[in-house]
Amino acid sequence: MNAVISLENVGKIFEQTQSYVEALEDICFDVRENEFVSILGPSGCGKSTLLKIIAGLDDDYTGKVYAAGRDIRDAAPSVCLMHQKDLLLPWRSVLDNVTLPLELKGVSKTERERTALAYFEEFGLKGFEGMYPKQLSGGMRQRAALLRTFLCDGGVYLMDEPFAALDALTRFKMREWLLDVWSAHQKAVVFVTHDIEEAVFLSDRIIVLSERPAKVAHVFDIRLPRPRVRDMLEDASFLRLRRAVQEALVITA
């Protein structure tokens, strides 16, 4: 299978007036088509920095990043980004928020609304099209944010702890629901998290980063069957993987 994202010896140094901090060192991995990859690491290790580099938002790094085979320094990567904050525009209705990526591309109003409205049911937002973001619950706002990400139509979803700000119950529902959406629409996902259970539950592969300077400390292939359901959290195979990942994380931290 082809790699949609490919990192070769990526490194990053934060320079400050007096000192400099090495954030990332020699990071290499590929993300294949339709693959769900989680990046797991101790907080502050540089996971978000890495995601920003892949998104093309930070070109102050060493090494190479390829998206769809092209160096992202030459051509801005075509990716979709989802943040921990919903980043919805408070002055726009839900519909006008989720259609933003189409609007930026110059798609006409009727056309972009028709495209978006087709997904409102699937994303659990039906009936909320005309509401302002602050009238929605946290979970619904994140679903709207995901629909907006979805309508970006890039090659990869880059997700930076998208459910971290939600309460435990909502977070769990969102995970299951994300997998539904993902399996229905098959795209590569790079999912940053510090939640071990979340990473094991969602991923095909987990890349564990070490403490600063972050290196790839471990790579786990998660061969649990799909579709993944809540009951699997109690399975021996799940728990074994979870423990293995946890140990890898503890050793690196």
Add this chain to the structure above:
Amino acid sequence: MKKKSANIAAKIYPAAALCVFAGLWELIVWLNHVPEYRLPAPSAIISEFVNKFGLLAYHAAQTAYESMLGFLIGVALAAGIAVIMSMWKPVKLTLYPFMIISQTVPLVVIAPLLAIWFGFGMVPKIIMAVIVVFFPVAVSLTEGLESYDADLVDLMRVMKASRWQIYKTVRLPGAMPSFFAGLKISAAYCVMGAVISEWTGATRGLGIYLSRAMSTFETAALFANIFVIVLLSFALFRAVSFAEKKTIPWNQNQQ
């Protein structure tokens, strides 16, 4: 239901306070036989207001016209400069300190200067209103345009938005609440600017009426004047609040 009663309370409480205050005032004047040229009773002010209504309206119309024009010009200038400053950093670095320094010059010093330069017509009054309006609007809009969420801008960049698209969809609408906060301050002070300028010399306007009333010890007329100035300022303030509700309905805090 609760919201409605809260709304009524917001009107009744200050009205009741005003009645108590006016009542006490009336009582003190009456008990101490204070002469009207020193402190007129509220009843005397009201009768002055009614008797001189035509004259007050004649002067008020002039002041209202000057302040409105000054307000519009001031807001347009301030908005233009704030937008330019937010787009080109060097412009902001150059202008911002002078804008702040300009605010430290007292208005009563500027007023006679304007009269020397532009005479006793309408121009110096409008300029004065513009000066009063300019600063709060320019500062609040500049700050508003700069207080955007960097993560949001990052997201827009990943969606391949141009600089102008980011400005138009994120920064400009995001600056509106702060812009209106500045507008409301300006609306409340704008009439005062025109009045101060009229005070230094004019043929028509509340400021010159005020000045004449003072020099002839017509204290009741003076108070009636103040009342009209308050009314004008308040009306302008309410107009801006109304525009705010219509323009940025998403910013209403639930009460």
